Amino acid sequence: MxxxxxxxxxxxxxxxxxxxxxxxxxxxxxxxxxxxxxxxEFFAGVGADAAAPLAHTISVSRGPAPETLPSGAVLLRDIRFRSVCEHHLLPFAGHAHIAYLPGEQVVGLGALVKVVETLASRPQVQERLGEQIADTIDENLDTRGVLVVMDAVHGCVTMRGGRQADASTLTIAARGEYTESTARAELIALIGGGDRA
Structure with a gap:
């Protein structure tokens, strides 16, 4: 639309x-x-199917590289996104980090980026955006767990009201095995720093 x-x-x-x-x-x-x-441009995701990019999956065991089976999580860090806060129609932007424990099917990493972009291109609040990303991946991909961590700077915080220019907001959405805090602790540590090339 x-x-x-x-x-x-x-x-x-x-x-x-x-x-x-x-x-x-x-x-x-x-x-x-x-x-x-x-x-x-900003609202291109309104009415779009966020799950569409996840429709093309690759079999882990029968795919092109069965010798490279993931034994743990697939983690994609630092997906840049921008959205518009539905409360004041001011922008917010930051990074989304997505991890999932694959079952038999995996998806190309670009598909995860498209899920974020589609859902962010709507009037949003960060908390709901993270939950929607987690739900879309959990419901449309063969996973045992999904973790979405979002870190963003909001125009409604930096440019109006208290004008806190350095404030950022961190939200976490978890599904499946990652609802247990011990199961997600290692991933959160990797997202928060790790050795970035």
Whole structure:
């Protein structure tokens, strides 16, 4: 479902007028069009199927490299994401870290990135975004456990209210074996630092 660009342009003009600005002055004349393009990009995930990237799986035992069976978690760190907070329509951005214990089927790592991008491209709150990512992977991929750790900086914290420029928010969503804190401790340690190349 695409955003209604024409309507966004009209409403942006109205918003500019509501704050006392002249939407026809040179610096603002193209702003309604730019905002419509921005919203089309930022909210591309509205109505999109976040599970679609997980549909193509690879058999672990019968796949192209059965000698490389994962004996533990598959961990993808530092997936950059950006979203828009549904409370103030201000951006928040950071990193998502995803780990899962594969069963018989695995998925290409790019598919995990697409899940994050699709779900982040909606009006969101970070807590729900992490839970949605975990649910999407858990429900659509053969896993024994899923862990999603998100670390983000929120415009509603850094640019308004208390204006805490250095504050970030960390959330954790766990499914399956990773609901046990001891099972996820090693992964959280790896996400938090480890030896990064």
């Amino acid at each position: 695409a955003v209604d660009r024409e309507r966004i342009e009209r409403l942006t003009r109205e918003l500019l007028e509501a704050i006392g600005e002249d939407p026809d002055r040179p610096g603002l004349k193209q702003t309604p069009t730019r905002v419509a393009e921005l919203y089309d």
